[in-house]
Amino acid sequence: MSGQSAAPPAFNGITPVQQMVASCSGAIVTSLFVTPLDVVKIRLQAQKNPFPKGKCFVYCNGLMDHICVCENGNSKAWYKAPGHFSGTLDAFVKIIRHEGMAALWSGLPPTLVMAVPATVIYFTCYDQLCAALRVRMGDRAQEAPLLAGAIARVGSATVISPLELIRTKLQSQKQSYGELTQLIRSAVEAEGWRSLWRGLGPTLLRDVPFSAMYWYNYERTKSFLCERYDSREPTFTITFISGAVSGSIASIVTLPFDVVKTRRQVELGELQAKNLSGQASSSTFSVMRRIVAQDGFPGLFAGIFPRLIKVAPACAIMISSYEFGKAFFRKHNQEKILGQPQTSNTRQTEQH
Known part of the structure; x- marks a missing residue:
């Protein structure tokens, strides 16, 4: 027996820690790629429809939603005053020229603070659950991704919900961390610990169906493409296409809940900015009925193209x-296992 500690059990060729590192790097790469697109989109929107003081808009980079309250011109908000842009490319060029390259990643820190832990929990839980469910479900193993995706999303959203509440309050009100701690303590004393999970319901109504459909369609599309192109292992192109297709389908089906959640976020942000947070907006289905009454049934699918352009990539x-x-960690582990007997044999030969 050697004195070395045993490595954690590998799952599908990789350890849980390696799964976490893979999902963490994925969240960072996604944020780095998608944030500039949303920064430019928000700047173009602000130019066409300037946001008045006290109003809110939702900034989303494909991983997380962020409520931004518009304040006076002296505020140090991450978004700048509207510029004079003739289009998307012109906005990219002028922002880089006048404000520097870093301006394209404005608002990235709050994204990473929230997105990285949420993504790590979500993806790691999904993989572990899916593998366990495939074994238990037998003939119905193809439906395992649907159930695993839904459960993983419930778990990650529940864990992250208190952080989401804290981040929303920090963005909607200029206050120190000490003031925020006092505010949360008073809320817990007045309404109990449940107050930290306020707003979890609407989030789950949108995100759980999205996750269930996303993972089910992703696994089916990936299998179909692997068979079609006679590939034993999914290539980068196959996973990229499968992710885009499944994300598009799930975003279209769940769009009504996304519209409702966005509207409730904006209303809540504006109420908090005016210190009227007690007058919270009505339930999800009440907001849905109000949207249909005001804008008709198509109002529930408002913004379908911007959502697709953002969510799919x-x-x-x-x-x-x-x-x-x-795949990188799996290959690394296999090479490590294959290298161990060779090292052992070499040592025995040297001893003889």
């Missing part, structure tokens, strides 16, 4: 980066 980049990371 974000899902594709995230899943392909994650799969690439897993």
Whole structure:
């Protein structure tokens, strides 16, 4: 027996820690790629429809939503005053020329603070659950990704929800961390620990169906493409296409809940900015009925093209980066295992 500690049990060729590292790197890569697109989009929107003081808009880079409250011109908010842009490419060029390359990644820190832990929990839980469910479900193993995706999303959203509440309050009100701690302590004393999970319901209504459909369609599309191109292991291109297709389908089906969640986020942010947070907006289905009454049924699918343009590449980049990371660690582990007997044999030969 050697004195070395045993390595953690490998799952599908990689350890849970390696899964976490792969999902963490995927979240960072996705944020780096998609954030500039959303920064430019917000700047173009602000130019066409300037946001008045006290109003909110939702900034989303494909991984996380961020509520931004518009304040006066002296505020140090991450978004700048509207510029004079003639289009997307012109906006990219002028932002880089006048504000520097780093301006394209404005708002990235709050994204990483939230997205990295959420993504690590979500993807690692999904892989572990999916493998366990495939074994238990037998003939119905093809449906395992649907159930595993839904459960993993419930778990990650529940764990991250208190952080989401804290981040929302920090973005909607200019206050120190000490003031925020006092505010959260008073909220817990007045309403109990449940107050930290306020808003979890609407989040789950949108994200759980999205995750269930996303993973089910992703696994089916990936298997189909592997068979079609006679590939034993999914390539980067196959995972990228599968992620984009499944993300697009899931985003279209769940768009009504996304519209409702965005509207409730904006309303809540504006109420908090005016210190009227007690007057919270009504339930998800009440907001849905109000949207249909005001804008008709198509109002529930408002913004379908901007959502597709953002979600499809974000899902594709995230899943392909994650799969690439897993493949890298799997190969590394296999090489390590194959190298061990050779090293042992060499030592025995030298001793003889």
